[in-house]
Structures are given as C-alpha cells and as structure tokens.
Amino acid sequence: MDLRYTDAESAFRGELRRWLADTLPGLPAKPPPGDWPGRRAYDTHWQRLLFDAGYAGVDWPVEGGGRGSTAVEELIFKEELERAHAPYVGVNFVGLLHAGPTIVAEGTPEQRQRYLPPILRGDEVWCQGFSEPDAGSDLASMRTRAVRDGDHYLVSGSKIWTSHAEVADYCELLVRTGAEDSRHRGISWLILPMDAPGVEIRPLTTIAGSTEFAELFLDEVQVPVSNRVGEENDGWRVTMVTLSFERGTAFVGDLLEAREVLSATVALARRTGAWSDPSVRRRAGHLLAELDALWALTRRNVSQAARTGVPGIGGTLFKLAYTEARTELGEFSLSLLGRAGLAADELEGTDGLGPLPTATMVEDWLRGISLTIAAGTSQIQRNIVGERILGLPKEPAATLSPTPAK
Numbered sequence: 001m002d003l004r005y006t007d008a009e010s011a012f013r014g015e016l017r018r019w020l021a022d023t024l025p026g027l028p029a030k031p032p033p034g035d036w037p038g039r040r041a042y043d044t045h046w047q048r049l050l051f052d053a054g055y056a057g058v059d060w061p062v063e064g065g066g067r068g069s070t071a072v073e074e075l076i077f078k079e080e081l082e083r084a085h086a087p088y089v090g091v092n093f094v095g096l097l098h099a100g101p102t103i104v105a106e107g108t109p110e111q112r113q114r115y116l117p118p119i120l121r122g123d124e125v126w127c128q129g130f131s132e133p134d135a136g137s138d139l140a141s142m143r144t145r146a147v148r149d150g151d152h153y154l155v156s157g158s159k160i161w162t163s164h165a166e167v168a169d170y171c172e173l174l175v176r177t178g179a180e181d182s183r184h185r186g187i188s189w190l191i192l193p194m195d196a197p198g199v200e201i202r203p204l205t206t207i208a209g210s211t212e213f214a215e216l217f218l219d220e221v222q223v224p225v226s227n228r229v230g231e232e233n234d235g236w237r238v239t240m241v242t243l244s245f246e247r248g249t250a251f252v253g254d255l256l257e258a259r260e261v262l263s264a265t266v267a268l269a270r271r272t273g274a275w276s277d278p279s280v281r282r283r284a285g286h287l288l289a290e291l292d293a294l295w296a297l298t299r300r301n302v303s304q305a306a307r308t309g310v311p312g313i314g315g316t317l318f319k320l321a322y323t324e325a326r327t328e329l330g331e332f333s334l335s336l337l338g339r340a341g342l343a344a345d346e347l348e349g350t351d352g353l354g355p356l357p358t359a360t361m362v363e364d365w366l367r368g369i370s371l372t373i374a375a376g377t378s379q380i381q382r383n384i385v386g387e388r389i390l391g392l393p394k395e396p397a398a399t400l401s402p403t404p405a406k
C-alpha cells in the first residue's frame, strides 16, 4: 500500500483548490433556512458551476456522465470542498448521492441518458419515496400499490418523511407490484414525476421548525412502465443498492462538516475556560479519534465502491458509528453552553465572553438526533451488523420484521 499522493493527484488537488478560490467569492448569499425554492435555486446554481468546470459527479463513471475519477480523487474532492467551506449538495442529495448512482448501476441505457445529465447539471432535483406511515424500519411491509394498465402503472397510496418533496422534480418511489403479502418479493422501484396528476404534497414541520419533510398522497398516478428501474418485483434488490449508497458514501460530506463542528466546540471550550477541565479535553480527544477512525472507514468504503460499483455493507457500519458520534458531539457542545443551550437564538455570553453560537449548536444537536433515524435507525443498523456481518441468528419472524432494511 502506498499512502502518498501521486503527481497527478496532487495536480488535481491544486487545480481544484485554485478553482474554488476563484469561484466561491462570486457565489450569491445563501438563502434563509426556510426558503426552500431559494435554497433549490442556490444549490442547483452551485451544481451548475461544478458541472461547467468538469467537477460534477467526480465519483460517477464517465458513461454515466460523470468525471470517472479514482477513489483517491473523490476523497481529495470532498476534502477540498470542505476545507474551502464550499456549499454541500443541499436539496438534491437524493439525486446526486443515491438515486443517480442507483440509475448508473441498475438503469437502462435510455434511463441513464434521460435522467443522469440533468442531475449533474443541476436542472432536476430528486426526492425519496420509500417510507410509509406503517412501513419505516419494516420497509418490506409497504403498501403503496402500482397496478399495470397497458404501458403504465396506476399508483395509489401514501409516503411519509419525503425530504425536499416540495422542490423535487422526480421521486425514487417504491411500490407494491406483487400480492399484498409478498413483502420484499413484490416491490418495484419507479421514477415518479412529481408534477404528474394525482400527486399531492403536504409539508411537515421538523422539531427544528423547518418544513424540509412532506407527506405524499398518490391517487391513481400514471407512471410509464419504462420508468421502472430493474425488473418488476425485483425492486428490493435495487433498493439495497440505493441504501448502500445512502448509508455508505452519502454521509461523507457530513463527516467532514462534523470535524468543523468539533473545532468550533473546542474553540468555545477555550473561550469559556472549560478547556482547563481534563474531562472536557478527554471528551474532545475521544471524539476527534472517532472522527479520524470514521474517515479511515470512509476511505475503505469509497475504495470498495470504486472496485465493485457499490459501497456494500461497510456503509451500515459507517452510518451507525457516524450518526452516534454526531449525537455525542451535539451533546458535548450543548454541555459546554450550559443554560445558554436552552436558547434557540444566538446569545451574548456573560462576563465579556462575546456572542455564543447557541442557535447553530442547538440546531446541530437536534439534527444529530434525526441522523440516527434517517436512512434506517441505529437499532436496524445493529440488527444488520449482527445478522449479516457477525452471522448471529435472525430475529424471530413472528414478532419482528425478518428483513428490516431501513
């Protein structure tokens, strides 16, 4: 193993760093958190800049319209963007991080040609319609039904927790095409146009006060059969590909952001004097070591994805460990804020401490909790680790789902 960067990799880093230094100062101001149309415009503008500069889809293969970079270049790309405080994928995380990669891996040539370039150019935004009111962890019990009607499906049912549905053009939608009790054997993966007649979107508000979620109600929505990715009733296998991207490589930008949150927390501890307490320094040290170990795991997952096309089971380990470390980080920050952590606005510290990052840290803490639920809860990831990695006996089917996936 040679851990040094090659000349070509160093050149890639240098060019990217220069491009970021030239481009970032010209970006418009970031819209306020609740302005979703504004955030869509901001995020897709950034994506277009990446596309025009040849940096869109660095990790996507050339035949998928991406740059076809090596795993090392992909990691350099993510590191440099974080270092320069560049925008993250934002509202199109589904399109860029898991629906697009699923179509690269499983789509037909026509589907790749139709759907991948607009994602990379920032023209089209995607959301994910997997969870239902009675099918979250036990995703295989989902009931949204698609009935074949000539060269269309008629889709009826409802989805919940659909992030950014309000600003999405397409949805990666799971539907039941098999018998009612067919569980994971009767699911298909469809591309749903969000403007199709019969699609109703009702926004939901998160604990942090943002309407980033929605409920989707589908009433006999016509979806062409040609919008199916994979075979009819083989959608569970396609879903596993989607989830391995969602859990495996989709959180990488987040991990780099967590390092920044830790630096801000350490800076806060120094300002308040808490840093003189050895237990505070020990907690910071543990978290730093944890984030470093997760970065090593990320490298492993990214290399595996580069070799095999999908990140595989390493994504489950990463998702579990990262989201729990992120929650611990949120709790560490809040403990340093003390009573000031009860505020949801930025506060002025007492005794000449200056402004405290209360609003940011409280929001980050709340977000950390949601990350242990999104894309499959920690308990479900532990089940997967137990059953698929350690080979422990499966859960009893009568009481709990035999195939918990999300």
Ligand SMILES: Cc1cc2nc3c(=O)[nH]c(=O)nc-3n(C[C@H](O)[C@H](O)[C@H](O)COP(=O)(O)OP(=O)(O)OC[C@H]3O[C@@H](n4cnc5c(N)ncnc54)[C@H](O)[C@@H]3O)c2cc1C
Pocket: 127, 128, 129, 130, 131, 132, 133, 134, 135, 136, 137, 138, 160, 161, 162, 163, 164, 370, 371, 373, 374, 375, 376, 377, 378, 379, 380, 383, 395, 400, 401, 404, 406
């Ligand atoms: C921020 C965020 C964004 C999301 N975005 C989307 C999205 O865009 N699209 C989408 O489709 N979904 C999305 N979700 C939904 C998410 O996938 C589900 O919330 C998650 O899978 C859990 O399902 P549930 O909420 O129905 O909880 P439940 O499945 O009802 O679980 C309740 C509790 O029981 C535990 N539990 C359930 N089954 C088992 C078991 N077999 N063993 C042990 N414990 C178990 C769970 O761990 C949990 O603690 C999002 C969620 C969040 C928080």
